[in-house]
Amino acid sequence: MIKTDVLVIGSGISGLSYAIKISEKLPDTKIMIVTKADEDESNTKYAQGGLAVVTDFQNDNFQKHIDDTIRAGDGENDPDVVKMVVEEAPKRFNEIVEWGAKFDQENGKFALGREGGHTENRIVHHKDITGFEIERALLETARNSPNIEILPYHYVIDLLTQHHVPGKELDPENIHCYGAYILDEKQKQIKKITAKITLVATGGAGHVYKNTTNPIIATGDGIAFVARAYGKVSNMQYYQFHPTALYSKLDGMLFLISEAVRGDGAKLRTKNGKPFMQKYDPREELASRDIVARAIDNEMKTSGDEYVGLDCREMDKEKFMKHFPNIYNKCLSEGIDPFKQLIPVVPAAHYLMGGINIDKDGQSSIRNLFAVGECTNSGLHGANRLASNSLLEGLVFGHNAALKSMTLLEENNFNFDDLKAIPEWNEDGMKIMDEMVLVTYLRKQLQEMMSDLVSIVRSNERLKIAKKKHQDISEAVSELYNYSILSPQLSELRNLVSVSGLIIDQSLEMKQNKGAFYNKDFA
Template sequence: MNIETDFLVVGSGIAGLSFALKAAEYGKVMIVTKGELGECNTDYAQGGIASVMYDPDTFEKHIHDTLVCGAGICDRAAVEQVVTHAPTVIKQLIHWGAKFDKDGSGRYELAREGGHSEHRILHHKDITGHEIERALMRRVKRHHNIEIYEHHFAVDILTQHHLGKLVKKSTPDITCFGAYVLNLKKHEIYTVLAKITVMATGGVGNIYHTTTNPAVATGDGIAMVHRAKGAVENMQFLQFHPTSLYNPGERPSFLISEAMRGFGALLRLQNGKEFMHKYHPMGSLAPRDVVARSIDHEMKISGDEFVYLDITHKDPKEVINHFPNIYQKCLSVGIDLTKDMIPVVPAAHYCCGGVKVNLNGESSIRHLYALGETSSTGLHGGNRLASNSLMEAAVYADVAAQHAISLLNTIELQRNIPAWDYEGTAIPEEMALITQNYKEMQLIMSNYVGIVRSNLRLERAKRRLEIIFKETEELYLKSTLSQHLCELRNMIAVGYLIIKQAEAMHESVGLHYSIDYPAKPVNME
């Protein structure tokens, strides 16, 4: 089955939906998402969205904070683009129906989070992402030029490879023609032909055993671009959120927003002592990477499985008003955060790298854009400044849409792409192996490629990953496709990229390793 569209958007978070709404004014848009429309990292974002709004804050201060937090390796042009476009994007989100909290005077109530020198975080209680996603979904569902395909999984990007041509990373004109898309309910694979394709599939958190990301965050877009020989960078920069709720057995881990520390909460050891002042002058409001490593170090010294976040010294009514969702969640596990300290641990949270893009959101593959956490814009450098991610996604969706719209009438659909060709059959033993490899992959990444890494740990991770890779590729070449099998392949690709690019930062690793993906046979007749 062939489907034709002007714009194919893979992913349904703030990046994908924002792009879709803008592009739909100029052409037909098809949104593909492997779950329900609202299942995305955006919906889980608690703290807020960063933008300069009032004095004494300035663009220069926001730019400076971002550069400092990013360890000095941000792309300054990207930082300036996001920061200076932010107020305009906020107005657009408000126009689309997003509601942000205001104070008694009618001004937006701005929070402050780790690494920020001023209050500049717009929020909706402690469910900001959910509120933004709600507003965007409402608009998207009503737009006559947008078709939504829920429970559809993008398997691979279509390029010249599918026309029988040899495509390498050095090929200068790799071009995207759309994607193969698996209907998860009918188990059929569609050939979706598009003039413009957008990868906005979110993060990679589920390659780790402990993560704050929803189950859908398996690095699909990054892996697809990698297999299509597109440029992927900075995958070694995985951000671990310092404060996820310590509740063994729960997955994903429930996030305790950084906004709580911005509100005055303090990190304490189990003996009640504060400790962050030993590691950073900003104490509990230090940048996330500093706080996560500090907690990890203290737990290793003490042997404890968690530390505490203490907000019991703040006014109970204000705490409940600002963090109603977190308050109710903690109550559900027997913690009254107005009286009890909250047990917290770091968890895999955000990928600062991804598909390399320019200031227009274009990847190295022609007619293919990458947005949001799937992309590496250069904004975050080595560490993301809190609440910059939602803004990055919205700003780049805006500039990418403008650029893509300008190209639309110059692109012709590539209609001679062959249909997907496979004769696989899944058997119970194969499905069990997929599930087992899925879990093993997560443990390997958590045990060897976590907050603290070493050459030895990376070597061990590679050896174990190679075994899983070989087993999984054998299944892929002979089995009926399933969501778990597709996700597992993507997770292995992302894990490999993280290890490979982490090695590049370590001296004298002494190993050479690569994973090359065999081409899926296609019917050229």
């Protein structure tokens, strides 16, 4: 058994900013960050657009940002949370600048972009690789903190709570977290790591669908293991599809064409060059993501085309290449010159608005368990996230969770009685899978079903069929899990099954269309 004071699961903006805060204020506190891939692999790394924050108080203000956020969220947001996050944004932004994150400037001021749903230019950015730059700066700061230890290729299987105690009668209002069972992939050993406080910062679940803008690590792990520990999870029916991912004939992670490109003037066209957004919303290309994604989906279904086009041919080439060098080079590598031809784009699973229920301090319904970022239902996003509010959420809630955690650590009122009854991981009687074909097959079956039946547009009939198909897949995965020695691939499949089940069930409970949730039977 390994002991630490604070266990952080995930190494993106949420986990790193939280750990750095505690490290600076409580230098004697032992902080362990575990991440299932390289330490820099996270959803944060792939965020292109930027960070939404009011810095130009002559033309912008907090109320405008609040109104834009609630409008995009279709009024399902918690207004107190929105106000808190928007008003805290400048302070948290200044902190990461102090930690070394660099943002583009013009004439001595931060360059501000605009994206769909925003009424003003307020997106601070580092070219079109903002997340990459933030991740670099935070990782460098964390590595220089003597009381932070980062363990890559450590995969969390389950949380340590009373639900692992044999014969224990659970009180859902009094569950405690004591750490986690963690697979050390290099040593092929499952460790029991205990902690006074645990933070879940595992990101999203894009790979529940065939096509996503998320990296391969986004398999909903945190949401799944919190749900298995009887933590409260909600709003899973709200899945945002980014309107413009670069079209590919291959399934998996698609390259994101940032919303900021449309914010700078790019136009959507049908495959044969006709504009169509004017039919769906007066804001046209700058409508919120749910509206644009459904419009593209409808155009593709009506025409039978596999994609629509993003027209950048009338844009300022020099400005484009300065702001979007990564996108420009990616297009050229695919044989597409954005100034001579349309960029083929399709909607792809991008961001989950629901997740682990948390309060303003990032506390979940499980004691001593905090959660921050895309794996949570914080109340900020409502039914649909406003562009570039996600990095902001990670910073503000990471800050709040760190403050609350430090209070608990200083009080030091932790009871570990039940921990003694939680067993070590037992693999007796299990066998190593000699091939991964079953895991791959079941994962593809799940992703096909979710993409076909529980995607941008849903229906009661589709959801009921999805429920039946999901039950069959779930039974097969459970059987496989029960007799196999655990691998990250099998555990990820188990988590994808858990998350997809929550999406289906909470979609069936919805009786009206809101934000990113659209059931054609309610239209």
